[in-house]
Amino acid sequence: MEHTPPPFFKTGPSPLTRLLTFSALSLSLLVADASYQYLETLRQAAAVVIYPLQRIAAAPASLMRRAGDFFVMHSALREENAQLRQQHLAGAVRAQQARALESENAHLRTLLEVRQRLQERLTLAEVLYAARDPFSRRIVIDKGARHEVRAGYPVVDASGVVGQVTRVYPLLSEVTLLTDKGHLVPVLNVRSGLRSVLAGTGVHGVLELQFAPLNADVRKGDQLATSGIDGIYPAGLPVAEITVIEHNPAQLFAKVLCRPLGSVDSHTRVFVVHAAADLPPRPAQDAEKSLRSRRGGKGSKGG
Secondary structure (H helix, E strand, O other), X not given: OOOOOOHHHOOOOOHHHHHHHHXXXXXXXXXXXXXXXXXXXXXXXXXXXXXXXXXXXXXXXXXXXHHHHHHHHHHHHHHHHHHHHHHHHHHHHHHHHHHHHHHHHHHHHHHHHHHHHOOOOEEEEEEEEEOOXXXXXXXXXXXXXXXXXXXXXXXXXXXXXXXXXXXXXXOOEEEEEOOOOOOEEEEEEOOOOOEEEEEEOOOOOOEXXXXXXXXXXXXXXXXXXXXXXXXXXXXXXXXXXXXXXXOOOOOOEEEEEEEEOOOOOOOOEEEEEOOHHHOOOOOHHHHHHHHHHHHHHHHHHHO
């Protein structure tokens, strides 16, 4: 039994007719557009109209891609910043070490100049630490009895006298600094030739010139050197510089404060000065020259 749809549901030509019609229309448009480009304007207008829709459709993928790039770049930047911070710290440490080595090399060069300038036998020592006694100004050096260091030997640096060895151990020695209370050094004013005694005050960086008369020829900035009369410190070693002079008529002596020239605050290398008796004997040629000069002097005197 044949069944046909009611007329109400009829929708026009058959599907085959519509397929053939639209295919022919498409081919005509393709040929016309390829030959004469009639649809260029229409294509551009359609592209403008469709572009927002394309952007909206591509937005989720673009956002996901940008979010992924952001997190990847953020992680990479954090790692790079961490590496740069480490490199910066390493560079700062190397620069600090280079500055410290440069300062130490400069100090060692000045110590070599001191060794060439002084005639006494010197032993280079390193300051290990300061003594634990809070009421004394002392340091400990890494040279002791095995290095022929003895109690009483002066200790100097490139600038001047630092102190004196007061206690000796086999591998270490204890040095009393000039500023220790009660430490005395006979000195000579380089400018005026005035002899006096320089005493420690127990205060860091402060020495006092004792028994200076009110009319003594001392001036601020005068340099004081060892006089050598005590037989401990060789003569001519720089000791201190006068910084304060106070005259009080009620006192018998002037108050003269000085600043020590030698210091172990910024450097850790010092020289231990051996006594003159510990110097090696002179060569036979020098002894013979001395004997000849003496004989020649006696002969000329007798003549």
